Amino acid sequence: MAGEIILKVRDIHKSYGSTEVLRGISFDVQKGETKVFIGSSGTGKSTLLRCINQLTVPDRGQVWLHGEEVTHSGKEINRLRQKIGMVFQNFNLFDHLTARKNVEVALIKVRKMNRKEAGDKAMEELVRVGLEDKADLYPAELSGGQAQRVSIARALAMDPDVMLFDEPTSALDPELTGEVLQVMKDLAQNGMTMLVVTHEMGFACSVANEIIFMEKGEILESGSPSELICNPRYDRTKQFLNKLGELYGDIGRQR
Amino acid sequence: MKDLLFIREVLIPPLLEGLAVTIKLIFFSIPFGLLAGMIIATGRVYGNRMISFLCRAYVIVFKGTPLLMLLFLIYFGLPSLGISFQPFTAAVIGFVICNGAYNSEYIRGALLSVRTGQLMAAEALGMTRGQAVINIILPQAMRRALPGISNEIIYLIKYSSLAYMLTCIELTGAGKIVASRYFKFTLVFLVVGVFYLCLVTIAGRILGFLEKKLQIPGLIK
Amino acid sequence: MNDTITLIFKALPFILQGTFVTLKIVAGALLVGFICGLALAVGQVYGRPFLSGSVAFYVWFFRGLPNLVLLFLFYYGLFPLMGLDVSAFFIAVTALGLRSSAYQSQLFRGCIQSLGEGQMMAARSLGMTRPQAVWNIILPQALRISLPGWSNEYPILLTDSAVTYAIGVMEILTRGNLVVSRTYQPMPIYMTCALIFIIMNYGGMKMLHLLERRLQIPGFGRGEH
Numbered sequence: 001m002a003g004e005i006i007l008k009v010r011d012i013h014k015s016y017g018s019t020e021v022l023r024g025i026s027f028d029v030q031k032g033e034t035k036v037f038i039g040s041s042g043t044g045k046s047t048l049l050r051c052i053n054q055l056t057v058p059d060r061g062q063v064w065l066h067g068e069e070v071t072h073s074g075k076e077i078n079r080l081r082q083k084i085g086m087v088f089q090n091f092n093l094f095d096h097l098t099a100r101k102n103v104e105v106a107l108i109k110v111r112k113m114n115r116k117e118a119g120d121k122a123m124e125e126l127v128r129v130g131l132e133d134k135a136d137l138y139p140a141e142l143s144g145g146q147a148q149r150v151s152i153a154r155a156l157a158m159d160p161d162v163m164l165f166d167e168p169t170s171a172l173d174p175e176l177t178g179e180v181l182q183v184m185k186d187l188a189q190n191g192m193t194m195l196v197v198t199h200e201m202g203f204a205c206s207v208a209n210e211i212i213f214m215e216k217g218e219i220l221e222s223g224s225p226s227e228l229i230c231n232p233r234y235d236r237t238k239q240f241l242n243k244l245g246e247l248y249g250d251i252g253r254q255r
Numbered sequence: 256m257k258d259l260l261f262i263r264e265v266l267i268p269p270l271l272e273g274l275a276v277t278i279k280l281i282f283f284s285i286p287f288g289l290l291a292g293m294i295i296a297t298g299r300v301y302g303n304r305m306i307s308f309l310c311r312a313y314v315i316v317f318k319g320t321p322l323l324m325l326l327f328l329i330y331f332g333l334p335s336l337g338i339s340f341q342p343f344t345a346a347v348i349g350f351v352i353c354n355g356a357y358n359s360e361y362i363r364g365a366l367l368s369v370r371t372g373q374l375m376a377a378e379a380l381g382m383t384r385g386q387a388v389i390n391i392i393l394p395q396a397m398r399r400a401l402p403g404i405s406n407e408i409i410y411l412i413k414y415s416s417l418a419y420m421l422t423c424i425e426l427t428g429a430g431k432i433v434a435s436r437y438f439k440f441t442l443v444f445l446v447v448g449v450f451y452l453c454l455v456t457i458a459g460r461i462l463g464f465l466e467k468k469l470q471i472p473g474l475i476k
Numbered sequence: 477m478n479d480t481i482t483l484i485f486k487a488l489p490f491i492l493q494g495t496f497v498t499l500k501i502v503a504g505a506l507l508v509g510f511i512c513g514l515a516l517a518v519g520q521v522y523g524r525p526f527l528s529g530s531v532a533f534y535v536w537f538f539r540g541l542p543n544l545v546l547l548f549l550f551y552y553g554l555f556p557l558m559g560l561d562v563s564a565f566f567i568a569v570t571a572l573g574l575r576s577s578a579y580q581s582q583l584f585r586g587c588i589q590s591l592g593e594g595q596m597m598a599a600r601s602l603g604m605t606r607p608q609a610v611w612n613i614i615l616p617q618a619l620r621i622s623l624p625g626w627s628n629e630y631p632i633l634l635t636d637s638a639v640t641y642a643i644g645v646m647e648i649l650t651r652g653n654l655v656v657s658r659t660y661q662p663m664p665i666y667m668t669c670a671l672i673f674i675i676m677n678y679g680g681m682k683m684l685h686l687l688e689r690r691l692q693i694p695g696f697g698r699g700e701h
Contacts, residue, residue, distance in 0.1 A: 055597050080602035092598035096617045096693060106602035109612050138693055151598075158602060318631065319674035321638030328670065332662040389639055416542035420642060428545055435554065441553030444545055452540040 004191060007162050011052050013046070021047045022058065029049070029162065035203040039238060046089075049164045050215075051200045053255070065161065082110060082164035085155030089167040091147045093139040099150045100126065100135040103157045111158070125153035129183050136154040149183055156187075163186040165196040165228040168237035179227040201244055203230065204230035213237050258442060265424050266433055273429030274450060280343070280415045280425060282385055284350040289353025293393065297361035301388055310359070317356035325349045330421045346418035352447060354411055361403030365396035379427070398469050405462035412454050426450055480664045481527045487655045494648035495672060501568050501647060506629060508573025513580030518610060519682070520581065521588050523639060531581065538578035543639045549658045550644040568640040575627055583625045587618040624693060627684035629679050648672055 007029035009033040014022040029035060039044045041181060050056035052063050054077050063070040070080050085123055094102050103122035107113045109163075113121070126132050129149040132133060140146055148168055165184065169177040181203050188194055188207045198204065205225045212222040221233050230236045286434065298310040317325070330345040369392050377387035397404075419428035426447060434443035508643040520531040538546075550571045555562055555569035591614060641649045656662045 013531055049565060050597075055600055078603045078605050081604075084601075086598075086601035087603075088594060088598060090594055092594035094595060094598070094613050094617070096620060105612060106599075109608055110603045118670055139691075154602070315678060316670075316674055319635075320562045320670045320679035321635040321673055322651065323638045323641065324666065324670050324673060327653070327662075328666045329650070331656070335663050352644035380561070413540075413542040416544040418638070419544065427542065427548070430545075431548065434548075441557050444553050447545050448537075448541045448549065451542055451545060452537065454539040456536075466610065 002089055003032060004201045005176050006031050006060075006066055007052070007195075008064040009052065010031070010062045010064075012048065012058045014047055014051060014056065021217055022051065024061070024215075025214075025219060026061075027212065027219070027222075029195065030194060033209045034188045034192075034207050036208040036211045037195065037197045037214055038199065038201075038204065038211060038240070038244075039220075042216045044217045046166050047215055048199060049086070049195060049254070052164060053081050053086060055086075057247075078110070078119065082106075082158045083161045085160035085163040086157060087151055087155055087163065087165045087168050089171050091139070091144075091151045091171070092165070093142075093147055093151055093154075097140050098136050098138055099131060099146075100155075102139070103154045104210060107157055114185055121157055122153075125140070125157045128156065129153045130179075142156065143176060144172045145179045148172065148180045152180075152183055152187075160195045161196065165198065167197050167199075169198065170251065172228065199244060200245075201229075202242075204228045213240065260459055261437070261439065262442070262446060265437065266430075266443060269433055270447065270450060271428060273424060273426040274454075276297055276343070276418075276423065276425040277412075277415050277454070280350065280418055280423075281408075281412055283347045283410060284354060284415075287347075287351040288354030288358055288407070288411070289404070290357025291351055292362050293397070295355060295359035296366055297358065297388060297393070300366045301364050301384070314356050314359055314387045317352055318360075320353075322349060322353045322414055323420060324420055325353060326417055327461045340425035342418065342421040346415075346423050349417075350411060350415065352474075353414075354407055357410075358400075361400040361407070362396060364403075365399035366392060369395050369401060373410055395471075398471065401462075401466050401469065405459075405466065408462060409455055409458060412458055413451065416451075480661070487659070488531065488668070491648060491651045491657065491665075491669060494646060494651040495676065497565070497639050497645065498634070498647040499674070501572065501640060502630065502633045503564070504569035504638075505572035505576050505633050506570045508569060509576025509580045510626075510635075512574065512577035514584055516577060516581035517584035517588060518615075520585055522606065522610065525636070530628055535581060536579070537682065538575045541575075543572065543575065544642055545642050546575060547639065561696050564601055564640070564643045565643045567643060568637070569699070570642070572633060572636060576633060577678045579632075580601050580629060583622050585616060587622040587625075588614060589613050590621065591617055620693065622689060623688050627681065627688065631686060633651060634673065634677055634680065 005028045010026045012022050012025040013020070025048055027035070027249070037048070046068075047056055051058040051061075052070070052186045054063075054073075058071065061071070063191055065080055065083060068076075068080065070084075072078070073080055090100060093099075094105065097105060100119065100122045103125050104115075107118035107121055111118075123135065126135055129152055129238060131146060131149055131153070133141060134146055134150075139150075142150065148171075151161075152168075169180050170186070172180065177200065181200060183195070184194070184203065185207055195205075196208075208225055210222055211225055211228045213220050213228065215236055221228065221237055228237070230240060232241065271317075279413075295310045297307045302310065324350040326346060329349050330342065331338065344368065373391055374384075374387055375392040375394065378384065381394055382390065415425060416427040418425050419431065422428075424432070430443050430447035434440045437443075516531050516534065520528045521532070541549075545568065550567045551564065557565060574631065595613055595617065596609055599613040600606070602618050637647060638649045640647055643655065643672065652665050655665050658663070
């Protein structure tokens, strides 16, 4: 697949105090591609995602979206962020707003849509994640899986070019992860460009175009699922995959 | 420069005298306020219906009455019934009544938070109810109520200024007299303000230290 | 006994006019305290170090001074010094309002901070500017959480409003004292005044609790997921 490159990440560095969380990360993302980031916790995967939409400002390095620089974009960042949807581990739904209003609010306040238009668009997105009947419930009345699907709808409503998923299923009970992963699979199949931090290897194997293994703030190796899982170059990668296998069941079988 | 001289020579001496009265007012009020709070709270939680109701009424009445109102009632009102006090005594009585009402709310909350098992265990050892409450429950509850009580002590320091309205010349009163005589209101009341800020800040430190000191090891909250 | 009742009934209309003044002081101070307190809280949480330091100083200053000293400072000192000739009522609202703002700001600050960073991040990730996120996402939630604490300001301001007697505002206590100075019957008059305060206090709290229940959102206030 040699499509158009829509997101370029170059040499991202980030330190907190004396700990270097990211030590020079670079990669390209093609339109319609899904990249999955794996690696043990604390290797900077989440920080990397936040650096892409500047929720965390990297110390060094650049990010381009459609050839436009996202880093150092000043006030433009608010326009660019609309094009980069983000889904958080803890959903971060706005607790004072119903599901539908959660999806609407940025359309009205940021995109300046009128209420009617925004309401229709919000319903459309809720239908897409299969939650049209929960539109008037508040976040506290939703299950974790439903809440995460609403937060996906909220991000999708801005018509993003890229979606960032930061461990979208880690805060969910195991029986609720399936519904969220299914929504993500559908998105990928419909051509959404996605960067996903996750430990769900089943999802990674069936959806990812590329799996990136991160270790200590660097990309240790990357490749297609079959390459990386059947034939990891480094022992460290093998160890990590084995550990995941022990924790989450045999990866091969899930494929 | 002239202002500095004024502060040092004219203002500070009477303010220090006033400060002594303020501190006396506070020191007399704190222990009785605590005692009143404990009695009312205990009455509300462990008393029979009648006592519990009376204690609750006390809290509603004295939390609802402005302190200044209460002070007037004691100092200007009671003499018409043949009961009269010196300004200082009247002020302390008012502070204790009011402080007790507020303290009792914190202590009551703390009493209710002490596990019921504690009372049962004490009674199982042969203590009477009264003994159990005084020896076992109250010492625990008072520790839990301390942050709230500290707050009330800080309030007490500030409200002690109301004693001036009964012609008890404490810090604020001393300042008012100097200010009126020399017509330097802004300066005087700013200096008086600094005195109170120091008092409140120091008291806050001491109370914070006390809270830490009285904490029971391993018992969170 | 009958004389006393007659006296009270004769004085009551005059004293009751003071309840409106008292209520106006309380409402005015609550409003000033709310607006300034909210601004202070936002400044303290989201402002640069210098700004949040200044807010901390402001809070320390206004919380540390007795009402009486503050009223004297404004009434005899600062306002005349600035050449402003304003009513005692205006000064009462300003002084009590600024003091209340110091307390309210700390309440709002606590509520904003209890929301956690996630809400801000989610709002920013959708392209909201910081002010947009504060206005549309953070404040609506923080205000709802703060309501129970906020209703405590009402009884505090109500009882504090009596101190404005010291600068001659015609509120309940001032009127009561005027009656006393004419009739030499302190007990019944003071008791009547106290009763008015107690009723206002108790009734007001009941109404605020009702309001709290009205504004509740399902499951809201249980904290983060």
